[in-house]
Amino acid sequence: MAFKKPVDFDELYPGRFIKAGELQGKKVTLTIRSVDLDELEGDSGKKIKGIVSFEETGKALVLNKTNGICLRAMFGRKIADWEGKRVTVFPSVWNGEDCIRIWGSPDIDRDEEIVVQLPRKKPLKMVMHRVEKSNGRERAPSDPGEEMRQSGQEG
Secondary structure (H helix, E strand, C coil): CCCCCCHHHHHHHHCCCCCCCHHCCEEEEEEEEEEEEEEEEEEEEEEEEEEEEECCCCCEEEHHHHHHHHHHHHCCCCCHHHCCEEEEEEEEECCCCCEEEEECCCCCCCCCCEEEEECCCEEEEEEEEEEECCCCEEEEEHHHHHHHHCCHHHH
């Protein structure tokens, strides 16, 4: 059986969840199939986490609080309303670690600035972008990392 040559370290250890390195520095738009809860083992023991499954891949996204707040800002509080919506994700860095962040969606009417407030953290301003498709590729007004650096916030 022939395997694709890995480009990023994350590709050496495939699993059931999408990893930042698998995005290979690109924004990717996926359609939400479902949002469920699962108990996952982490460094500090077992925790119940939100899991987002997608139509286009068998891999899912573990939903951290920041990304959950972004989805709620775009699609509302009712999780059932998220299903069938498209979301654009991109690789980023948080506290020196690779992560996946929400860029926006083709299913929102306009760009919207949101504030992510987590316990014991400074508020993080983010923009949920209206993603436009052009020749099958995502178009966005600027580099997400640059936007975070300009606001003095990374992650």
